[in-house]
Amino acid sequence: MKNYDVKEKLLQIMTEDEVKIDEPLSQYTYTKIGGNADYLLFPTTFEQLQQAYKIALLAEIPITILGNGSNVLIKDGGIRGAVFNLTKLADIRLEGDKVFAQSGAALIDTSRFALEQSLTGLEFACGIPGSIGGALYMNAGAYGGEIADVLESATVLTADGEIISVQKEDLELGYRTSNIAKNNYVVIEAVFQLQAGSYDVIKAKMDELTYLRESKQPLEYPSCGSVFKRPPGYFAGKLIQDSNLQGTKIGGAQVSTKHAGFIVNVDNATADDYISLIKHVQKTVKENYNVNLETEVRIIGEDK
Structure with a gap:
C-alpha cells in the first residue's frame, strides 16, 4: 500500500523499545x-x-514469526518486512491439571x-531449548516424547489477523511437522x-534427561x-559419523566432534558457511548410504 508509514503506525501501538x-x-x-530485519517487533x-x-497486512509487507531463535538459521541477507519476535509473550499459568503457556515461553521453563506443580507429561521437554510456538510448529520432541502427546489445544492468529482456538487434531501434528x-x-x-x-519421580526423570543432553x-x-x-x-548422527564427517569445517561452521547431528559455530560462521556444510553432509551421506537427510532446522531469509 503506497503512502503508508509503517513505523508511524507501529509506534502508535508500541514503544520505541518494541519497534527496532x-x-x-x-x-x-x-x-x-x-542479517538484518527491516522491522523487528x-x-x-x-x-x-x-x-x-494487521498493520503489516495493510502495508502489504512480508511477515515472519521468530521465537527464541533456537532451531532456525537466518541467511546473511536478513529478512525483509516485519519480523515478530514473540519472546515477551512468555506467561505460564495453571488451571487445574492444565498448563497454559504463551508462545514465547521457553519449553524448558x-x-x-x-x-513445580507435580504434573507429569512434559519431562521429555526439559532440555529442548525452543519456545512454545516453535515447539508446536515442528511438534518438538526428544527421548521418546513429543508435543502431540500432551497438547490439548492452541490459540492462534490466522493469516487475516483473527484470533481463534484450534484443537490438537486440527494441527496435523506428525514427526517434526504440523500444518x-x-x-x-x-x-x-x-x-x-x-x-x-x-x-521426586518427575524431577529424577528430568535430571536424568538433562545429564544425557x-x-x-x-x-x-x-x-x-x-x-x-x-x-x-536410521539415525542421522550415526550416518554422518560413519561417513567420517565429524570435524569437517566450511568457514566457521563445523560438524560437531561431540555429536555428529549438530553443526556448531566455532569461528564467526556465516549462514553461507552453515548452508554449504549442510549440503556437503547431505551429498556425502547420499553417496555413501543412498539416504536423503532432510533438514529439521528452519532456514529463512535472503542471501547477502
Whole structure:
C-alpha cells in the first residue's frame, strides 16, 4: 500500500523499545548468525500482536514469526518486512491439571513449571531449548516424547489477523511437522493436558534427561540444535559419523566432534558457511548410504 508509514503506525501501538529498525538478527538466534530485519517487533500482549500484524497486512509487507531463535538459521541477507519476535509473550499459568503457556515461553521453563506443580507429561521437554510456538510448529520432541502427546489445544492468529482456538487434531501434528506453516497460523498460546504425579519421580526423570543432553550435545558452542530429521530406519548422527564427517569445517561452521547431528559455530560462521556444510553432509551421506537427510532446522531469509 503506497503512502503508508509503517513505523508511524507501529509506534502508535508500541514503544520505541518494541519497534527496532534494520536490526541485526544475529543477536536473537542460537547460532549467533543472521542479517538484518527491516522491522523487528516485540509485542507484549495478544492484542498488540494482532494490531501490529494487521498493520503489516495493510502495508502489504512480508511477515515472519521468530521465537527464541533456537532451531532456525537466518541467511546473511536478513529478512525483509516485519519480523515478530514473540519472546515477551512468555506467561505460564495453571488451571487445574492444565498448563497454559504463551508462545514465547521457553519449553524448558514450561517443563520446570509443570514439575513445580507435580504434573507429569512434559519431562521429555526439559532440555529442548525452543519456545512454545516453535515447539508446536515442528511438534518438538526428544527421548521418546513429543508435543502431540500432551497438547490439548492452541490459540492462534490466522493469516487475516483473527484470533481463534484450534484443537490438537486440527494441527496435523506428525514427526517434526504440523500444518501451522501451511495455514499461516501464528501460535500465541498452548494448552497442555498433564497428569498428577510425584515431584521426586518427575524431577529424577528430568535430571536424568538433562545429564544425557549435557553429556552428549555440544552445548559449549553456538548451534541450531539437531540439524537433520531422523531418516526412517536410521539415525542421522550415526550416518554422518560413519561417513567420517565429524570435524569437517566450511568457514566457521563445523560438524560437531561431540555429536555428529549438530553443526556448531566455532569461528564467526556465516549462514553461507552453515548452508554449504549442510549440503556437503547431505551429498556425502547420499553417496555413501543412498539416504536423503532432510533438514529439521528452519532456514529463512535472503542471501547477502
